[in-house]
Amino acid sequence: MLRRRVSATPSLAVSPAGPSSLSLTPSPADSQQRRSLKTLDVREYRPLGTPIEFRFYQRYANHPNRQSGVQFLTHYNTHQRFRVNKDFIDYMHWGKEQGQARLPHRHQRVAFDFDDSLQPTRAEGAVGAWFAGQDPTMRSHPDISASFDPNKKLFSHPEHWNKMFSKRRPGEGDIKLNVIPSNSLLGPMVTQTDTQDMAYFKTETCGPTHGRVPGINAPFKGEMDRKMMQAMSRPLNRSCTLTGNNGRFSNTIFINDPKRHQTLSATLAKELNREVDRATNGLYSKLTVLTSAQSGLTDFFCGGTDLQCIGFDLTMAQLLRKEADALTKSAASGSKKVEAKVHELLRDAERYEERADSVLRENAAVIWRAYTSPRALMTLVNGKCRGTGCGLALAAKYAGLQDASEFIVDGPNVGLTPYSGMTRLLARPETSLKYPGLAEFVMLTGASLFAGDALRLGWSDLFTSLPDMPYHIKDWFDSTEHMHNDAVAWQLGHLLEKCFQMKDRWHTSAMERCAMTPIRARWVEDAFADQSSIEEILKTLSAMEKLPLTDRHNTYDPSYATPYTLASVAEGVEKLGASRLRYTLSPWDATPPEEAVEVRQAAEIFTSYVLERRGKVNIVAHRDRHKVQAWQKQREREYVAYSNMKNAPHRRHVYVRLEGCEGTLVDFDFTIDPAGDAAAAAAEKGAGVDDRNELVHTASVERLKRAVLQAMGMPADRDVDLCWYLPTLDTCPIRNDEELVDVLHSDPGFEDPSAQLRYPPIYFLVKRNTLHLSEWAYAVKHQLLLQSPYALKATLQLLQEVRGDGSAKAVRSLADTLATEYRYAARLLKRPDFYQVGQHVDKSPEEWDVVKEERMRYVHKAHLPTRPLPDYEVVFERNVQLDGHTFQLRPRWSPRTVQEVTAESLAPLATPLDFEKDGAVEFNVVVHASKADRLAGMIEDAGGFEVVAHLGEVDKEGNAKVPPLHGDAHVPTNVNFYEMARHPWEDTPSSTRRDGFTAGSKEYFEQQYKKAEKAVYDEAGRGQRNYWPSKAAVDGVTGEESNALLEERFFAKLRDAERGVESWARQLRKKAVEGKLDNKPEIATQQEKIYDDDYYRWFIQPGHNPNPSGLLRGRKVADSGSSSVDKDLEVFLNQLLSGAAERGADGTTGDEGEALSLPEEDTDEAADST
Structure with missing residues (x-):
């Protein structure tokens, strides 16, 4: 490939100066210049300035019979035209032929731009927490409002105008007299106008009544589309799973399959390959941005290989091969019909396997395309990456990380080896020197790595917390002038310096969100570094998990607990009330007043006030004053009783479960006495005045925590959080005694009758804020025992093969790494561990409910499945005891344990693929991703950069170290x-x-068409069409005959x-x-x-x-x-x-008065004209 070469002088490198003193606060000069709002060109035809009332007299008539009519309900031209000089002018459609819009309605939005604002969306409450994962700096969502009513209709019909006090035009609004202030005791003189209320029009003002709308009644996942980059993108393929939004010198490609979590099927990967290739080969392509359109439905950047489609294809292939084997072993296996059927089944099975194989190959080709793109390609990683999505995100020249970036390299959890292109990055000596054992830990457990880890490992040095980066990049290149290709590097570097460089304290959030803290890095090194087998890793973890919590070697690290589903106890009480599960109600909700005080008619408002004589003064009093006073006293008594009940001690049977995979559950009787605990805490000596109030408010909660820690055998001073476990399976934190009492009075206390408890039960969950080494080792070992044993050993062998002897030169290149990963994955896909068990492991309970319902519904179609349905009991085994760990559910792997996996079964994985045995050949990604099979005659792009060492330098004698470069620019002259x-x-x-x-x-086309028609429908030449060929004619052509026919009728004619x-x-x-x-x-x-x-x-x-x-x-x-x-x-x-010319040749000048001689014909014509 021809590449533009630039000098590699040290002067072009970035100087190692300290952090820039520039602040990231945008100054008026730096901030983008707000462009004027784009509007449709709207023209209104006004001949001679005629008032609108005279042109549309039907709409402005005051006569009662003209107040309504068909002219307001239709769009007929007869109702929208008027006559000017005997000509009808179409008012509604006038100007459309010149590319202008008709006069819009006054409620119609005609402005639409990137900086335009839409109407807000209605939500029932504060939903800002749902968006904090993408942009932590945003407080309230700018496009969501709790008061906006999206279903409210605005009417312009004359029936709805205010006819009493105004004759207003439709766009000018009504006069509302109730907003005029009045000092009268009766209030405003007129409280309403003739305009009816919303109930009159019977409109529905509630929000979405069915379905889950992200950001409204469901969490909004992923990045928001504030700048309309996704909304205004154009589809790049037929299924709209790829969209593009191109600028003048930049391209933006969105992966747009959020319902399937952006997984790459063979078709989508091939189309993405083509679009990335096309965008990065463009003549004016300075930067191509690849990101994900999440639409609130997913938080994935790219879900990687489509394992669901692969699993379906391989399951179908296995079913077809079983059926073919059964037919072969049957008694009638020698007949031609059975042989044809077996041949057809095996052919279909091969097609299914080829389709699964193409998914793997196309996914690897996308990674290679991103790695070898000739012009600059940037991936904006705005979510999770899984499998090949990690390789795609990090293979590009510029990988822009964000707060939500997450990398998941899994495989053994579904019975496969990792197929991601990341094995090379993990196997590099730079990774092993920075974090020893990290490669083994990540590839075996499938643990997530975040933006902070990728930055520390040097996989990328670009991070931004700015939202809407695709828009800003596009705007950057749109608003800067076109530069020569040599200046693109400077222009792009200025963009990265401005938006992506880590500066001072502004981007510290990226480094905070990481999986490898210094303490956990030491844990990973102790457990996984320099281990030659899975058995040794499990043995080390077993020794770690047995350390007591008080051991000095049992270090601990801050733990980020899983989030609560509810923010506070008040929300939990409200949800219990909405679910009709709340145990007690407030007294004023439960008991009515002793004597009802109500107004039966509106007139009683005026007659219920009387004048009472109090000495010499007349006082206006209410006649039901004594009823109101009695009601208030009843409320006071009830409130006193309620307060006393709250402060009374409560006996409860407490169930507490430790969050995590240990399954620790303790229960005990406990007395909750807020008043007594507060008094005891206040009487403690040594407590300061400032701390005393805090102790009083949390005394019962702290005593309950100490009792829980004692029951679990943990140190009494351990930092834990106590949360309420609701019957609705929600969790919310309990922070003080007041919230604890609310929990006691609201929890219904469901219990098992066979337990025979003395007191009502209450359920809590304990979240650890610190994680000890022994607990971490227990969780990691638990995860390893859940994985496929064969896949674990194969993954470790794959890593060792890619790593070599550990030196930088021994690590395989990206192409060789992808070929090795493909070899392992292609073989493990054929094992029952994947297509029977692994592909169904990650199904959610809701998906299993759907499968169960379909199995019950299609029980009579079990012999002919359209889509094979998994059996839950075949996928999982229950109540498994393994190496001191208990699993309620564990996949049915075969072999079942690590000890049963032999070295002989792993040895074939390292051998090259053989088509006779494996049904696949070795994968060469360079050949597969070449363009020769797609675009015939396409030349390699001449863009890109190549760094030339010592370019422009001279030696001691003054001679150039490298000969100067010669431009190869070619301007076509035949165009x-x-x-x-x-x-x-x-x-x-x-x-x-x-x-x-x-x-x-x-005519030639018609002649050829008639020949083809005759060959298809009238091959015998009988002169009549035969649409129904016989079965012998259909099945009679074998593969050899079809090849011979092709050779005879096509290839020979072509030669x-x-x-x-x-x-x-x-x-x-x-x-x-x-x-x-x-x-x-x-x-x-x-x-x-x-x-x-x-x-x-x-x-x-x-x-x-x-x-x-x-x-x-x-x-x-x-x-x-x-x-x-x-x-x-x-x-x-x-x-x-x-x-x-003659004068110039002779060097003389003629007479100035010499007249020019004209031809005779021209002289005659001139004479005639005069």
Whole structure:
């Protein structure tokens, strides 16, 4: 590939100066210039300034019979036209032929731009926490409002106008008198107008009543589309799973399959490969951005290989092969029908396996395409990456990380080896030196790595916390001038410096979110580094998990607990009330007043106030004052009883479960006494005045925590959080005694009758804020025992094969790593561990419910499944005891344990693929991703950069160390200006000379069509069409016969046609392919080019002379239709030019008074004209 080469002098490197003193706060100069709002060009036809009331008199009539009518309900032209000078003007559609919109409705939005704002979306409460994962700096969502009513309708019908106090036009609103302040005791004089309320129109104002809408009644996952980059993108494929939004010099590609978590099927991977190749080979492509359109439905950047499709294909292939084996072993296996059926089943099985194989190959080809893109490619990793998604994100030249970036390299959990392209990055000595054992830990357990880990490991040095980066990148290149290719590096570097560089304290959040803290890195090193087998790793973890918590070697690290589903106890109480599970209600919710105080009619509002004589003063009093006072006293009594009940001690049977895989559950009787605990805490000596209030508020919670830690055998001073476990399976934190009492009074206390408890039960969950080494080792070992034992050992063998002896030179290249990963994955896919068990392990309970329902429904179709349904009991085994760990559910792997996996079964994985045994061949990603099979004759792109050492430097003698570079720019000379000026996006066939066919070729097409029709429907030549070929005719052609027919009717005819091509045409085609065409003058003259309307129809415009320069020479025959003035002018110019040439050659000047001689014909014409 030709590459542009630039100098590698040290002066171009970034100076190792300290952090920049520039602040990231945008100054007015730095902030983007707000462009003017784009609006549709709206014109209103107003002849002679006629008022609108006179032109549309039906709409502004005051007569009662004209207040409504069909003219307000239809869009007929007869109701939208008016007459001017005996001509009807279509008011609604006027101006449309000139590309202008009709006059819009006053409620219609006509502005639409990137900076435009939409109406907010209605939500029932504060949902800002759902968006904090993407942009922690955002407080309230700008596009969500709790008060906006999206279903409210605004009416313009004259029936709804205010007719009493105004004659307003539709857009000017009503006069509301109830907003006028009044000092009258009766309030405003008129409290309403004639405009009816919303109930009059019977409109529905509630939100979404069915379905889950992200951000409204469901969490909003992923990145928001504030700048409308996704909304205004165009589809790049038929299924719209790829969309693009291109700028002047930049391209943006969105992976848009959020419902399937952006997984890459074979089709999607192939289309993504093509689009990335096309974008990064563009002439003006300075930067291509690849990111994910998440739409609130997913938080994935790329879900990697589509294991669901692969699992289905391999399951179907296995079923077909079983059926073929059964037919082969049957009694009638010798008949031709059975042999044909077996051949058909095996053919279909091979097709399913080939389709699964193509998914693996196309996924690896996408990674290679991103790695070898000739122009700059940036991946904006705005979510989770899994499998090949990790390799795709980090293989690009620029990997832009964000807060939500997460990398999951898994495989053994589904019975496979990791297939991601990440094995090379993990096997590098840089990774082993920074974090020893990290490669084994990540690949065996499938643990996530975050943006902080990728930055520390050097996989990328770009991080940004700015939202809407695709828009800012596009705007950056749109608003800067086009630069020469040599200046693109400077322009791109300025963008990265401005938006992606880690500066001071602004981007510390990226380094905070990481999986490898210093303490956990030591744990990983102790457990996984320098271990030669899985058995040794499990043995080390077993020794670690037995350490007591008080051991000095049992270090601990801060633990980020799983999030709560509810933010506070108040929300939990509210949810219990909504679910009709709340145990007690507040007294004023439960008991009515003793004597009802109500107003039966509106008139009683005025008659219930009376004048009472109090001594010498008349006082306005309410006649039901004594009822109100009695009601207030009843409320006071109830509140006192309620307060006393709250402060009373409560006996409860407490169930507490430790969060995690240990399954620790303790229960005990406990007395919760907030008043007594508060008094005891206040009486403690040594407590300061400031701390005393805090102790009083949390005394019962702290005592309960100590009791829980004692029951679990943990130190009493351990930092844990106590949370309430609701009957709705939600969790919420308990922070003080008041919330604890609310829990006691609201929890319904469901219990098992067989337990025979003395007190009502209550359920809590304990979350650890610190994680000890022994607990971490227990969790990691638990995870390893859940994985496929065969896949674990194969993964370790894969890592050792890619790593080699550990040196930098021994680590395999990316192409070899992808080939090795493919070899292992292709073999493990054929094992029952994957297609029977592994592909179903990650199904959610909801998905299993659907499978169970389908199995019950299709029980009569079990012999002919359209889609094989897994059996839960076949996938999982229950109550498994393994190496001191208890599993309620564990996948049914085979072999079942690590000890049962033999070295002999792993040895074939390292051997090259054999098509006879494995059904696949070795994978060469370089050959697979080559462009020869896609675009015939496409030359390699000449863009990109190549660093040349010592370019421009001289040695001691003053000679150049490297010879200077010579530009290879090539300007075509065989293309005329008009061809270069055509619109590339309107490149339709329009010329006889260019395309080589005329309208008369339709006859040849019809002749060929009739021949094909006869061959298909009337092969016997009987003169009648036969749409129903016999079964013998359909099944009678075997593969050999079809190949022979192809050879006879297609390839032989093709070779004959090639032999019939003349030698000069063959040589011309060869020169065209090699780019060695001679620049011969064109046959067509200038005038033929100019007046070829069919060819230059995009260039010639009405009203513009297509020959503005007056080129009249160079035509073959003089135009007989030219006027006499043109002839005179041409003769005059010829004589003037010839005379000037003669004078210039002789060095003399002629007489100034010498008259120019004209031809006789022209003289006669001039005389006649005078």
